[in-house]
Amino acid sequence: MAAPLADRIRPSDLDEVVGQLHILGEGKALRRILESGHIPNLIFYGPSGVGKTTVARIIAERANMRLHKLNGTTASTADIKAVVEELDTFAGMNGILLYLDEIQYFNKRQQQTLLEYIENGRITLIASTTENPYFYVYNAILSRSTVFEFKSVEPQEIERAVRRGFALLQEELDAPLLVDESVYGHIARACGGDVRKALNAVELCVLAGARDENGITVTEDTARQLAQRSAMRYDREGDEHYDIISAYQKSMRGSDTDAALHYLARLLEAGDLPSACRRLMVCACEDVGLAYPQIIPIVKAAVDIALQVGLPEARLPLADAVILVCQAPKSNSGHDAIAAAMADVQAGKAGPVPRQLQNKHYDGAEVEKKGQFYQYPHSFPGHWVEQQYLPDSLKDAVYYVPGDNKNEQAFAAYWKEIKGQ
Numbered sequence: 001m002a003a004p005l006a007d008r009i010r011p012s013d014l015d016e017v018v019g020q021l022h023i024l025g026e027g028k029a030l031r032r033i034l035e036s037g038h039i040p041n042l043i044f045y046g047p048s049g050v051g052k053t054t055v056a057r058i059i060a061e062r063a064n065m066r067l068h069k070l071n072g073t074t075a076s077t078a079d080i081k082a083v084v085e086e087l088d089t090f091a092g093m094n095g096i097l098l099y100l101d102e103i104q105y106f107n108k109r110q111q112q113t114l115l116e117y118i119e120n121g122r123i124t125l126i127a128s129t130t131e132n133p134y135f136y137v138y139n140a141i142l143s144r145s146t147v148f149e150f151k152s153v154e155p156q157e158i159e160r161a162v163r164r165g166f167a168l169l170q171e172e173l174d175a176p177l178l179v180d181e182s183v184y185g186h187i188a189r190a191c192g193g194d195v196r197k198a199l200n201a202v203e204l205c206v207l208a209g210a211r212d213e214n215g216i217t218v219t220e221d222t223a224r225q226l227a228q229r230s231a232m233r234y235d236r237e238g239d240e241h242y243d244i245i246s247a248y249q250k251s252m253r254g255s256d257t258d259a260a261l262h263y264l265a266r267l268l269e270a271g272d273l274p275s276a277c278r279r280l281m282v283c284a285c286e287d288v289g290l291a292y293p294q295i296i297p298i299v300k301a302a303v304d305i306a307l308q309v310g311l312p313e314a315r316l317p318l319a320d321a322v323i324l325v326c327q328a329p330k331s332n333s334g335h336d337a338i339a340a341a342m343a344d345v346q347a348g349k350a351g352p353v354p355r356q357l358q359n360k361h362y363d364g365a366e367v368e369k370k371g372q373f374y375q376y377p378h379s380f381p382g383h384w385v386e387q388q389y390l391p392d393s394l395k396d397a398v399y400y401v402p403g404d405n406k407n408e409q410a411f412a413a414y415w416k417e418i419k420g421q
Contacts, residue, residue, distance in 0.1 A: 004203070005168070009165055009199060010057070017054060018157040018158060018161045019051060019195070023149075029148075039065075040145070041118055041145040042056075042059075042125070042126045042145060043128070043137065043148070044128040044147075044148055045132065045149050046149055046151060047151075047152055048130050048194060051150060055150075056126045063124075065097040066094065067097050069098075071101045072103050080110060080113050083098055083123070087117065095121070097123075097124045097126065098125050099127075103129050103137060104129045104131040104133075114141070115141060115144075119144060127145070152194070153194075153195055155188040156188070158187075158191060158198050159188040161195050162187050169203065176216070177209075178215050178216065183205065183223045186227065201223065205222055241272075244263055245275050247259070248267065251263055252283045252287065255326050255327070264319065265315075268315050273306065273311060273314055276318055277318070280302075280303060284298075284325055287325070287330055287332060287335075290331050290333055290402075290407060291407055295325065302317040302321035303318070331408060333408060337399040337401070340399040344394065350391060354388050355373065356374040357389060358372065384418050
């Protein structure tokens, strides 16, 4: 069985790698390190299909060291011991370079096994991971390694790889490939920054292309059918999940309707209805809040409808609610007020509930002035009477400061008049 196109076309030189110019461009840090001839311990972190394995292989193949390749998903402690045992042999006299793919799947004990040899320099580690290494890699290894983040590849860079892929397939098939010009750009945009996905789509397009005596024709329609969901990069447990829901709420908070709808669409396309609903309700309370308090039951009703009807129809009430949250006036006065109150409670600032507010209606023998002395506000003009509600230690605390929107300012003016301020 032939290897996938992405493997057959894998670059053998740094100049052939697409994207990652922020670390591999001329004069950039990683490139300077590699050109120095001295390879430190390296950890490559980023989404799949963006060149981590490719760059690691290029470095390993250039090194004048014994090369071992392990994958964290399949390697065992015995595999690690086999690497270590070579250190004192003729093969390992110049040191060993261990290329460890998916290091996040190595448990702590496996990582600790390597630590002594990484520390004394007898094993040089190049590891790659799709997960945040600061969460998944043992701290002692992190402290002895340099972490480089690989990013999603821009479409214009991916298009270079797409064109090379079609050219290689034409050469391998020894038949003309008649590719619509728009196909290159469509595949490059539809793969979500993942070069491997783009090259898989290239191979599928050629397999599905119309064949006749003139060659194989690949149309944009074929590319659309085969790459239609490739742009989705989403993992409910990974960084991408949290990045998207963070951008979703921040876009609503920032009143950018178009951006909020974009991130809502990404959540719904991934089938993550719970996250879309939960963050929407939080945003209605936290970021609109008292500037338009009626929005809270409105958004709750939209979420109820969405959960009742499910996808794909759920997109309709959620879109309405997201637009409403974006367009509504904003106030986080409620958020700030409860945050300040909780900070005092967590700091131990509490004290007994004032006697007039307590639930009991009798006093013990030790109380000289007996009676609750609670004043019922509805018995006074304006349904308000001045009395102490906070504990003595906090009686002058102020947590809520009205926002500068019409709604809260109207309430503030009303109470100033009632309280004679």
